[in-house]
Amino acid sequence: MSVNVTIKLADPKNELQIKDVLFKGMRYGIMDAAYRLSENEIGEVMVIFSEANLCRGYEITLPPGQIELRLPIPTSDTDIRFFYSLVQKLCQKFATTDFWREDEKGSFAEIPDYIKEDIGLSERTLLMMEEEIDAGKFNSLYLFGVLNPIAISKNDLREIDGSLQKLADFFQRHQAMDVYYAKPSVYQKNNESLFGVYVLSEDVVSVLPNKPGLFMGPKDMQIADWYVAFVIDDDLAGTISYADFLADTEPSAEYDVEHFIISLNKRQMTKLLSFHAVQP
Numbered sequence: 001m002s003v004n005v006t007i008k009l010a011d012p013k014n015e016l017q018i019k020d021v022l023f024k025g026m027r028y029g030i031m032d033a034a035y036r037l038s039e040n041e042i043g044e045v046m047v048i049f050s051e052a053n054l055c056r057g058y059e060i061t062l063p064p065g066q067i068e069l070r071l072p073i074p075t076s077d078t079d080i081r082f083f084y085s086l087v088q089k090l091c092q093k094f095a096t097t098d099f100w101r102e103d104e105k106g107s108f109a110e111i112p113d114y115i116k117e118d119i120g121l122s123e124r125t126l127l128m129m130e131e132e133i134d135a136g137k138f139n140s141l142y143l144f145g146v147l148n149p150i151a152i153s154k155n156d157l158r159e160i161d162g163s164l165q166k167l168a169d170f171f172q173r174h175q176a177m178d179v180y181y182a183k184p185s186v187y188q189k190n191n192e193s194l195f196g197v198y199v200l201s202e203d204v205v206s207v208l209p210n211k212p213g214l215f216m217g218p219k220d221m222q223i224a225d226w227y228v229a230f231v232i233d234d235d236l237a238g239t240i241s242y243a244d245f246l247a248d249t250e251p252s253a254e255y256d257v258e259h260f261i262i263s264l265n266k267r268q269m270t271k272l273l274s275f276h277a278v279q280p
Contacts, residue, residue: 012065034183054175057146074122076168130157148181153257201231240276
């Protein structure tokens with residue numbers, strides 16, 4: 001769910017660059033296949049956000065003659081207010097009052113009402129998510145943070161309790177961690193079956209899933225085996241099965257309901273390879 005705003009420029013042929021729409025304290029990038037931020041990269045659809053608020057950020061596209069912004073719902077009160085502040089700043093910078101919100105002509109005078117409406121929608125969406133989990137439709141739900149996806153559980157939602165400030169704290173707490181959010185790569189064996197690999201580098205604090213799999217991957221893709229590849233001294237040292245990895249390591253903490261945090265040193269990796277090394 002999202003709220004869309006389009007700012008129309010005076011010159012319909014005006015083609016903007018990402019640097020043209022950023023203000024002090026803002027960052028940008030694109031999302032990779034695992035929905036992790038690749039910062040400072042440019043694409044057709046980009047993500048922009050205030051570095052002071054690691055919540056959900058905003059999508060932006062820059063077709064000729066306009067600026068298209070998308071506010072994800074639910075999000076924090078702070079992100080909502082920053083979003084409309086950004087709309088106003090961009091209109092002022094490009095000397096236009098011609099902006100549209102959800103296919104209706106917008107006005108600066110109505111921005112307080114837009115903020116109130118989006119806050120209410122975010123609060124209702126959080127409560128609806130909790131109801132869906134309580135009803136057994138899902139065990140957890142993913143929300144896309146500005147840096148990476150986060151799985152949110154029944155307990156998380158009960159703790160948040162419909163509060164956008166608590167939602168902001170939840171995202172900030174997770175995304176401010178100095179961790180590497182690992183993503184899988186998929187390869188094909190000689191017999192044409194597929195296998196997946198997560199890479200773990202020595203002494204790098206990493207986030208890995210409790211159950212390996214492709215996030216938002218093709219539903220018909222069948223991956224028979226999963227592995228963890230260890231990188232020691234900047235070289236690939238070997239792989240072990242994901243099952244052996246889970247059985248013989250101890251996470252340092254939970255990241256979210258579907259992921260854990262772990263860091264292994266060279267000695268630990270070498271020991272695991274001595275017992276469990278396999279060739280995918």
